[in-house]
Amino acid sequence: MYGGEPGGPGLYGRRSECDRLEGMLAEIRTGRSQVLVLRGDAGIGKTALLDHMAGQASGCRVARVTGVESEMELAFAGLHQLCAPFLDRLDRLPAPQRDALGMVFGLQEGNPPDPFFIGLAVLGLLSDAAEERPLVCLVDDAQWLDQASAHTLAFVARRLLADSVALVFATRESADEPALRQLPDLRVKGLGDVDAHAVLRVALRSPLDPAVLDGIVAEARGNPLALLELPRGRTPAEIAFGFGLPSTMPLASRMEHGFLRQLQALPPETRKLLLLAAVEPVGDVILLWEAAERLGIGADAATPAEAAGLIDLGSRVRFRHPLLRSAVFHAAEVGELQEVHAALGAAPDLDPDRRAWHRAQASPGPDEEIATELDRSADRARSRGGLAAAATFLERAATLTPDPARRVTRALAAAQAKLQAGEFDTASELLVTAESGPLDDLLRARIALLRAQIAFAAERTDEAPQLLLSAAARLEPLDVGLARETYLDAFSAATFVGRLTGDPGLREVAQAVRRAPTHQVGKRELILDGLAALYTDGYAAAIPIRRRAVQAFHSNDGSGADEPRLLWFAAIAAANIWDDEGWNVLSTRHVRVARGTGALSELPLALNSQIVALLLSGEQAIAAALVEEERAVREATGSNIASYGALVHAALQGREIPACELIDATVKEVVQRGEGIGAMNAYWASALLLNGLGRYEEALAPARKASEYPLELGMPAWGLIELIEAAVRSGDNRVARDAFERLSETTGATGTDWALGMESRSRALLDTGDADELYRQAIDHLGRTRVKVELARTHLLYGEWLRRDGRRIDARGHLRAAHDQFSAMGAEGFAERARRELAATGETARTRAPDAREKLTAQETEIARLAALGRTNQEIGAQLFISPRTVEWHLRKVFMKLGVSSRKELYDALPGEVRISIPG
Template sequence: MKLLGRRAECAHLDALFKTMRDGGSDVLLLSGEAGIGKTALLDYAVRAAADLRILRTSGVESEMDLPYAALHRLCLPLLDGVDHLPAPQAEALATVFGTRAGETPGPFLVGLGVLNLLAEAARGGPLLCAVDDAHWLDDASAQAIAFVARRLRAESILMLITSRGPIPSMRGLAEFGVEGLAPTAAGELLDSVVRWPLDDGVRAAILAEARGNPLALLELPLASPDRLAGGFGLLEATALTGRIEESFQRRISELPADSQELLLLAAAESAGDPVLIWRAAAVLGLSPEAGGACQDAELLTIGVRFAFRHPLVRSAVYHAASPDARRRVHRVLAEATSREADPDRRAWHLAQAAEKQDEAVAAELEASADRAQSRGGLAAAAAFLERAAALTPDPVRRAERELLAARDKYHAGAPEGAQILLDKVESGPPDELRSAHVRQLRGHLAFVTGGAVRAPSLLLEAARRFEGLDPVLARETYLDAIIYSLRTGRFAEGVTVTEVARAAVAAPVPSSPPRARDVLLDAFAVLYTDGHVKGVPLVRQALEGFTLEGLSVTQATRWLSLACYGAFATWDDVAWEKLSQENVRHIRETGALGMLPVAHSQRMLAHLHAGQYQAAADLLEESDAIVAAIGVDRPAYDVAAVAAWRGQDEQATELLRIAENAAAERRDGNGFTFVKYAFAVMYNGLGRFAEAREAALAAAASPTGSAFAFWALSELVEAALRCGDRAQAEQAMEQLSTTTAPSATDWGLGTEARARALLSDGAEAEAHYREAIDRLGRSRGVVDLARTHLLYGEWLRRQDRTADAQEQLSTAHTRFVQIGAEAYADRARRELAACGIAVAGPTAQKTLELTEQERQIARRARDGRSNTEIGVELFLSARTVEWHLRKVFSKLGISSRRELRTVLP
């Protein structure tokens, strides 16, 4: 059955159904004002899918603080299939749906689990997912549903969503704005409900005021037909939604008192559970007859659940009731709700029923917050705690709960709300420990709200306050202060990493035996106060013994990133390789995928160091998939770095300039230093030594002792010498050796030997070159080794040892071509030409007509990953991976995964 005046909208939905029935997937967000007809279109779609499997859910305003409530209703018919998912996804869904106790899962692991759950359900035939009133979804459900919607490709799933306004987590989904009915259709709808004589002027006024809104056209004439019939007393112009709600309120007021109370009871119990509502109704002395009048008035239907005709009816009922009446029904609903089966809903009703502060209710809300947190519902936990704090009579206990709520809001990505709660904590009773916690949290908040340069000083202050109160927390906070001071680097205000390190050196002695994080703190404190000679052995000890035991996901990721930094700051590429792998693996396993782009950046640098440029590019593609799926930030310099190492001059220069500006704007000193270092690497490869020298000088000038500043010294030695500034090169050499000599690693000592060779002559230079090649050959530094062969070959050519030069230059050229270092390969080619050896330029590879996503999938399939494993990495369902692979095989003219090894680079 077509809808009046909605031919175009129905045709659009019909086209989506054809795509789904043909094996494709699609998603559409129907947006528009209240009453415009979004739910009617959704109902049309449900009728059109009568022969298909249908899953429905809707947002409920009063459930917005219950994590995964709407998602649970959507997936309820499929829960038997949860155990058939990959174990991490099954565990995540079982935990958030409360069927199994477990550690808080990452929201993106939940999203991937739902994606595969729906995809498997669709194997038996097309599947329609209908999500109504998405503007009232709880945050956790909205994020998971949006994640799934973005990843649908070829599962035979159609997802239709309705919303009154924009939803941040769903930004970018295909959207269809539902407009008002055209004048002719609006007139027909109005005439269908007005069955009495109506003055033409009044009719025109109603049509003008309704602006084609179907619900307004149905409700406004029923508000006071006697006045409309005479054409007098039209209500003053107000917001249309308000007018419709007023119309409902008038109709409600005409019902018997017991029917009005039943409506209020149903409005206060969002789940619409008839067993619970009738149990509460009995306490209030309400009989089933009270529901008859509600249904006769077409305000409510009572069946398997109590369902209001429109969300505005619920709103009209609830807001028209007096505060006393609302509290009374909430109190009765709390008494009727099982403490064992649904303690969180009971606690919420008790909170709404409270007339004054009540510690017993506050304690129940705090327990609900704990349960919400264990399911990954940090936003819900914060809401429970905030309400608990408001009901807490004791000022000290209230401040403690406000602090806990602020912490959960911070972790839930609501920094503004966290700041407001911290203001309340500070206005409460004074307490040294609580004050230190506030400073600590303000430091973390500063880093994510545009005040990153203040974060180190705030954390340093907090750490000092913790020293006499909680030594363990003091040491952890010092460690975080070091992390933030290294990140802000040259842009830090008020405190540098050296100052933080000095304070940390004097911190309380760690527990016995010291934990891995204690050793890490001591190592960095000494490294940045006493230098590499004393610091390197401690850093090495910390890296060898670093474990993730006893750490939260956030702590593990942050401190593991610092451990990676310690590895490459001390020229330990073996530990760097191990720790960067461990960081990515840990994040994948815990599902905290929002942290993966940053971990990818460290891993990407390890790939670049090892000459694995394609692997680095693959990581960036995966980061792109994460950014597209969940909208998290990523380091601005990572794409630029790959282009710079490849020597792609124009592209890399543009990307590096963008990254440089972004780092300066965000006060990311470490990122800024890296960009300058990347410029130096690229310019040295291109033979633009004056520009390389300028960039290396800027990188090496970092006052915080950035690892990238250490690396830049090696570039500065080469660039300064080529510019004729030997004094500057010697000074850079001296600075470089203060970090490389104590490292005692092949990478560090090999880099130093190469720099000394550049500054030496005769046999001494040759000895240094050979030492560098020997040492770098044992390291993971494939690019540094190739560059050493190039420099050695250039030196040999200047010594007129052409045959020896050809050997070194050929080795360098071959390796540069293999890894894709275009600029350095060109430089080696020019040197070989000067030796009389002609080397052909790069030949264009046959272009594979694959999309970017098809290339990502094909490479992973080539490397032996299963469809499920590829789906986990790229946030796709296994069925979508299967569909893409069929297209890949067709385009490449192959029929098996084995053949991918021969056709893909």
């Protein structure tokens, strides 16, 4: 039975919770990671459960972190607590990860590390530590972790799998921590009456009338801390006749009030010492006494607090409970807080960022010296990847700046940092502060630009393109380069909302660009001018400059800071002008540059583009592996970009129920979010799926929606291809002919083999009398391209036409080719359609028996491919956001499924299309 006094062998009423935690310990001892978030009200017993887990972790190493409210603004403060014991293992990490963590902890200098390299480094560090013995990481008061630490630890928690690591967070029930929302959790509820009575009897010093006892239990609502703490500091008469506070006061506030009653009995010097301890977040005893000496507080001031069990001044300063620290902090007057902050900030050996923060909190008014210190702290925070901390330092610096003009500049810098940190409301408030100062035209334009960027980042609303356009127009006479960059942002915003936007849309952005002054010639200018030409002069007129833009990226493997975003525009332009080779090269380069530069916010876009290119090339196995990587990246980064590659993969597989569920969910999500380009891709995937299944009448509606806006950035022409086939097969020749006229405007203008092949095939579908020759032309053109799916579809359509023309023998060759190609690609819907057509000619299609290689999951395929390329476990883990130990676990499963025993045997055991992707 779990029972006994606090600190004893068990906990009252927590059998199921303790069993869950002990079960986690059993799992990590067998090499399987465990993650859990304990959620509950203040005082409900979360810390006691963490203590219990630590006490049961025999043979394990235990690392503890405690979030501190006053330390929330210091980047990676929580991570420092967790990783400090393991820093001697840094040299075992891959260089990019080692450098990232070294910069975070101030061990080296360099460019700001990407937060996901930091996450991978922590994952690798904990995984390495767990190699020696299982590791238990306990994070208490997670609601008070700094933002950078919270996001990093959540990243690590999501990527743990085959490591002997348990990561347990304890957080308030009411806390809103987005980083922890997706993790497994356990609600810690109040004790039942029997256990509550038992706990209360431990707290009471004398017997109590049963009716009063019942009243106290009801008042505490099963909260163990309330049962233990509320009676403290009260006389027996108070307990018997006047116990309790007004029931309208929240329980946490009543407990803080109870702590305050205990504090009131302490000498003034003791209360001030407790305030010093509450404000100093590190728990440094030496620093505490140095500050106390500056305030004239003697060593004997601690005795009453220690005797009352309120605080422990051992190796570190520890309060009996976080609510006690909170009660001390919130009960202080402003002047008292400024006094203790000043004493702490005067420490000569204090970390410069903490010194700046204490001095800022101590300042009664504007102070340029302190504001300058905060500026330097912001620079250091940025260099370590602490955007939220940098934003907070800059915000306080702006408040303390005496010069109005400089205050405007700092407020703008703070707003920019808040935007980057995702704190959109605070960023908007800082813009209001900036507007209250003296402004020149450039500052007004920069404020307008930031307001537009906040609008787009926060809500993706259709107002963002208009706001960005206005900002760009104001910047034109002041900073041409920044104005042109802003126009590209406006194109991004208008592209994102696409068909869901009102005015202005893409055409109005293009018109503004054409009116704007030109800037230095470069790749960005070619992209921008190509987009402007597309929406002002039309598709055909824009082809020359768009080809130059594609060629500029095709021949230049640069990797500047803006390269990832520009590569997305360039790859989309290549696909849009039917340049299959350019699309393949640029989408592949986009992925490589995004990975190499750590531009992980761009990586989902890059992967989606490459996945679709690979799928249309028939490289289904590689595409499926990248779908898995894209899922991992989105999960790791919290990206809300729709998985276009996964949509197309599902549609080509032809498995109706899972594909339709994914498509329907995506349409609902992107429409709600205002992502017009996502809606277009989802409708196209739906039409592709239904045509593959031979459900032509059902394919008509999504095909119409996909092709509704011919100049929409993306692939509306692909929707026209589906519309032509669906309409012809449904007997609606008028719709088919209209769609063909629109399609031929793009295919005829480019004249590539891909374009001409699609035009010939679509014209043949209309059966204008020369279908036989047109299908042959289409096969000839598409046979010279990478788009093998369209080649197989052309064989299928030609075979279907030949069978209906009574030429069954001729039809069989094309239908057999289509069936074999679709089967090899895993395009089950189209393969089944070809099988039915073959059966109608009197031939039975050969079915391939699945072998062990096809039993690999997408992630296992990608891990096997990378291993066959010679990548180490660390390198594979870094690319797929998993630990090296997890890579090893997956490889053991791959070896078993493929019947091999070493990496040397992997290449020959992999599916053919995967081997092709591996350079010889």
